[in-house]
Amino acid sequence: MASLWEYANPKKFIDTTDKVLPWVSVLAVLCLATGLIWGFFFTPDDFRQGSTVKIIYLHVPSALMAINAWIMMLVASLIWVVRRHHVSALAARAAAPVGVVMTVIALATGAIWGQPMWGTWWAWDPRLTSFLILFLFYLGYIALWEAIENDDTAADLTAILCIVGSVFALLSRYAVLFWNQGLHQGASLSLDKEENVADVFYFPLLVSIAGFVFLFIALVFLRTQTEIRARRMRALLARDRMEA
Amino acid sequence: MTALLLRDIRLAVRAGGGFGLGLAFFLIVVVLVPFGVGPQSELLARIAAGILWIGALLACLVSLDRIFALDWEDGSLDLLATAPLPMEAVAAVKGLAHWITTGLPLVLAAPVLGVLLSLPVQGYGPLVLSLLLGTPALSMIGAFGAALTVGLRRGGLLLSLLVLPLYVPTLIFGAEMARRGVDGQDYTTPMLMLAGITCGTIALLPFASAAVLRVNLR
Amino acid sequence: MPELGKYAEAVLSSYAVSLVLLIALVVFSWRRSVRVKNALKDVERKRKMDV
Numbered sequence: 428m429a430s431l432w433e434y435a436n437p438k439k440f441i442d443t444t445d446k447v448l449p450w451v452s453v454l455a456v457l458c459l460a461t462g463l464i465w466g467f468f469f470t471p472d473d474f475r476q477g478s479t480v481k482i483i484y485l486h487v488p489s490a491l492m493a494i495n496a497w498i499m500m501l502v503a504s505l506i507w508v509v510r511r512h513h514v515s516a517l518a519a520r521a522a523a524p525v526g527v528v529m530t531v532i533a534l535a536t537g538a539i540w541g542q543p544m545w546g547t548w549w550a551w552d553p554r555l556t557s558f559l560i561l562f563l564f565y566l567g568y569i570a571l572w573e574a575i576e577n578d579d580t581a582a583d584l585t586a587i588l589c590i591v592g593s594v595f596a597l598l599s600r601y602a603v604l605f606w607n608q609g610l611h612q613g614a615s616l617s618l619d620k621e622e623n624v625a626d627v628f629y630f631p632l633l634v635s636i637a638g639f640v641f642l643f644i645a646l647v648f649l650r651t652q653t654e655i656r657a658r659r660m661r662a663l664l665a666r667d668r669m670e671a
Numbered sequence: 672m673t674a675l676l677l678r679d680i681r682l683a684v685r686a687g688g689g690f691g692l693g694l695a696f697f698l699i700v701v702v703l704v705p706f707g708v709g710p711q712s713e714l715l716a717r718i719a720a721g722i723l724w725i726g727a728l729l730a731c732l733v734s735l736d737r738i739f740a741l742d743w744e745d746g747s748l749d750l751l752a753t754a755p756l757p758m759e760a761v762a763a764v765k766g767l768a769h770w771i772t773t774g775l776p777l778v779l780a781a782p783v784l785g786v787l788l789s790l791p792v793q794g795y796g797p798l799v800l801s802l803l804l805g806t807p808a809l810s811m812i813g814a815f816g817a818a819l820t821v822g823l824r825r826g827g828l829l830l831s832l833l834v835l836p837l838y839v840p841t842l843i844f845g846a847e848m849a850r851r852g853v854d855g856q857d858y859t860t861p862m863l864m865l866a867g868i869t870c871g872t873i874a875l876l877p878f879a880s881a882a883v884l885r886v887n888l889r
Numbered sequence: 890m891p892e893l894g895k896y897a898e899a900v901l902s903s904y905a906v907s908l909v910l911l912i913a914l915v916v917f918s919w920r921r922s923v924r925v926k927n928a929l930k931d932v933e934r935k936r937k938m939d940v
Contacts, residue, residue, distance in 0.1 A: 463904075467904070472894075477894055477895070477896050478892075478893040478894055478896045478897070478900050479896045479899050481893075481900050482899070482900060485903055485904065485907045486903070488938060489907065504918045509904045524914070525914065528910050528914045531910060532906070532910055532911070535903070535906045535907070535929075536903045536906070539902055539903045539906070540898050540899065542899060543895070543896055543899050587922070602924065642911070642915075646914065646915065646918055649918055649919070649922055650918050650921075650922070652922065653918070653921055653922045653925050655927075656925045656926060656929045657925050657929075659909060659929060660925065660928060660929045660932050663929075663932050663933070663936065664932060667936070
C-alpha cells in the first residue's frame with residue numbers, strides 16, 4: 428500500500444485532493460442538508476427544552492469540530508516539527524480559520540440557546556468558557572502566522588505555539604471546571620451510550636455531525652491547496668527579485 | 672549562569688531599565704478599580720483578591736517584551752546563542768531575572784495595595800503566598816511569549832494576545848487560593864495546583880523558549 | 890414550518906447565524922482559492938516567457 432507520506436509532496440497533494448474534493452463536498456452538502464432538515468422539520472420538541480432542542484444539530488457538531496480542528500492542527504504541527512513536510516505546516520495554517528468559525532458558531536448557538544434556558548445571554552459555564560478560551564488560542568495562532576514574513580520561521584513558531592498552547596488548553600479545561608461547576612447537562616453525547624440524548628434526536632444529530640466533518644475536510648483540502656500555491660508564488664517572486 | 676542573571680538584574684535596575692514600571696502599573700490598576708466599581712468597602716473587600724491578582728498579571732505582561740528585546744536589538748542574543756551556556760539555561764535565567772525584577776516586587780507590593788482595596792485581614796497571608804507561588808509561572812510563560820515575538824517590530828499587542836490565554840490556569844488557581852484564604856476556607860487544592868503549574872513551567876517551558884529563540888536567531 | 894412556539898426567535902436566529910457563517914467561510918475560501926490559482930498561473934506564465 429502506498430505510504431501516506433507520499434501526499435506530503437505538494438504536487439501529489441494537490442492532484443489527489445483535486446480528484447477527491449468534489450466528492451467530499453457533495454457528501455458534506457448531502458449530510459448537512461439531510462441532518463439539518465431532518466432535525467429541524469421532522470423531530471419533536473423536547474419535554475424540558477421545547478423547540479430549542481433543535482439547536483443541538485448546529486451546536487454539538489460545531490463544538491466537536493472546533494476541538495477536532497485544533498487537534499488536527501496539533502498533529503500537523505508535530506508532523507512539521509518532526510518530518511518537515513511543508514504540506515503539514517500549511518494544512519495547520521489552513522485549518523485554523525475553519526476552527527475559528529466552528530468555535531464562533533458553537534459560542535453563538537450556545538449563547539442563543541442559553542438565553543431562554545438559563546435566562547441570560549452569557550453564563551460563565553465551564554463548557555462555554557472553555558470555548559471562549561479556545562477562541563483566543565485560535566486568534567493568537569492565526570495572528571502569529573500573519574505577523575511573520577519568513578514562511579519557514581512562521582511555520583516553526585506557530586507549530587511550537589500550537590504544541591505549547593495545546594498543553595495549556597487542556598490545563599485550562601480542568602482549571603475552568605474547578606473554577607465553576609456549571610449549568611451544562613452532564614456529558615450528554617457519547618457515541619457508545621445514548622442515555623441522555625433520546626434516539627429520535629440522536630440519528631439526525633449523527634448525520635449533522637458527519638456533515639460538519641465532511642465540510643471540515645473539504646475546506647481544509649481546498650484551503651491547503653491555496654496555501655501551497657500561495658507559498659509557491661511567494662517563492663517564485665522572491666527568486667525573480669533576486670535574479671533581477 | 673550567575674553572571675547572566677546578575678547582568679540582567681543590573682540592567683533592569685539601571686535608569687531606563689524599566690524596573691519600577693511593573694510596580695507603577697500595578698498601583699495604577701489598583702487605584703483605577705474603585706473608580707470603576709464604586710468606593711463601597713464591602714464590595715472592594717469581596718473582589719480585592721481577584722483584582723490584586725489581575726493587577727499583578729497585567730503588570731507582568733507590560734514588562735515582558737524587555738526580556739529578550741534589548742539583547743535582540745544589540746546583538747547580544749546572537750552572542751548568547753554561541754556561548755557555552757545552553758539556550759535552555761539562557762531562557763530559564765532570563766525568566767528568573769524577570770521574576771526577580773518584576774514579579775517579586777509585585778508580591779511585596781501586594782499587601783500594601785491590599786489596604787487600598789479593603790482586603791480582609793485573614794486574606795493577606797494567602798494572597799501573598801499565592802502571588803509568591805504564581806508569579807514565577809507568569810514570568811516563565813511570559814518569557815515564552817516574549818521569545819515568540821522577539822523579532823517583531825510592534826509585537827506588544829500580539830504578545831498580549833498570545834500570553835493571556837496561557838495565563839488563565841495560573842490566574843484561576845492563584846486567585847481561587849487567595850479568595851479562599853479571604854473567606855477563611857481551606858485553600859490547599861488550588862495551592863497545590865498553582866505550585867504544580869509553576870514547577871511545570873519552570874521545568875518545561877525553557878525548552879520551548881529555547882527552541883523558539885533558535886528559530887528566530889536563524 | 891414546524892410549530893416553534895415561544896422559542897422561535899432563538900431557534901431561527903441560531904440557524905441563521907450558523908448558516909451565514911458557514912456559507913461565508915465557504916465562499917471566502919473558494920474565492921481566495923480561485924484568486925491565488927490565477928495569480929500563480931500568471932507568475933508562472935511570465936517566467937516561461939522571460940526564459
